[in-house]
Amino acid sequence: xxxxEEDPQALSIQEGENATMNCSYKTSINNLQWYRQNSGRxxxxxxxxxxxxxxxxxxxxxxxxxxxxxxxxxxITASRAADTASYFCATDNNTGGFKTIFGAGTRLxxxx
Amino acid sequence: xxxxxxxxxxxxxxxxxxxxLRCKPISGHNSLFWYRQTMMRGLELLxxxxxxxxxxxxxxxxxxxxxxxxxxxFSTLKIQPSEPRDSAVYFCASSSFQGIGQPQHxxxxxxxxxx
Numbered sequence: 001x002x003x004x005e006e007d008p009q010a011l012s013i014q015e016g017e018n019a020t021m022n023c024s025y026k027t028s029i030n031n032l033q034w035y036r037q038n039s040g041r042x043x044x045x046x047x048x049x050x051x052x053x054x055x056x057x058x059x060x061x062x063x064x065x066x067x068x069x070x071x072x073x074x075x076i077t078a079s080r081a082a083d084t085a086s087y088f089c090a091t092d093n094n095t096g097g098f099k100t101i102f103g104a105g106t107r108l109x110x111x112x
Numbered sequence: 113x114x115x116x117x118x119x120x121x122x123x124x125x126x127x128x129x130x131x132x133l134r135c136k137p138i139s140g141h142n143s144l145f146w147y148r149q150t151m152m153r154g155l156e157l158l159x160x161x162x163x164x165x166x167x168x169x170x171x172x173x174x175x176x177x178x179x180x181x182x183x184x185x186f187s188t189l190k191i192q193p194s195e196p197r198d199s200a201v202y203f204c205a206s207s208s209f210q211g212i213g214q215p216q217h218x219x220x221x222x223x224x225x226x227x
Binding site: 042099103105 | 155168213216
């Protein structure tokens with residue numbers, strides 16, 4: 001079963017606008033990661049945020065984590081057509097094993 | 113540096129045939145993962161290895177699926193016999209350490225179609 005669930009499932013915006021994607025998860029985590037997948041390609045790691053962190057930045061990306069609500073958000077500022085892709089959150093199973101569970105993803109379309 | 117290399121990129125075969133997917137992880141990475149991606153089920157972890165040893169194969173759907181990692185630079189995922197419901201994109205990923213939160217590096221996948 002999926003640990004992380006992204007919201008919305010699909011998002012269409014104009015170039016230059018900000019895009020916000022959300023991820024909710026069910027069990028406690030050690031960290032949460034965001035990945036991007038372009039059509040026909042493998043996933044690419046974007047950013048990792050640990051359970052004791054609340055916010056992290058990387059270029060135009062901003063990730064927040066609220067462990068009390070078991071949720072995270074990914075903000076892409078000043079979006080570009082090249083940001084068109086699917087975005088996945090991934091959490092590590094915190095039950096003693098090591099298993100990264102991916103959500104169903106948000107499909108982002110940025111119109112030029 | 114070369115990323116994770118998977119072959120073939122595309123495979124079309126008839127049901128009942130044996131299918132072998134191959135993966136070369138990034139040199140120096142000691143954890144390797146096999147995933148399956150479909151529209152209906154998303155990205156599913158099938159099995160992962162650490163230092164060439166299978167650690168968790170609970171995601172392998174049936175006995176028809178098997179995976180091996182004979183050395184640090186090569187892994188195979190085999191389906192025998194294949195069925196139409198095995199059609200999916202299969203990804204291999206590697207990471208530098210079987211630790212919590214290590215980013216995984218994905219290959220570009222094998223798109224498998226079973227007729």
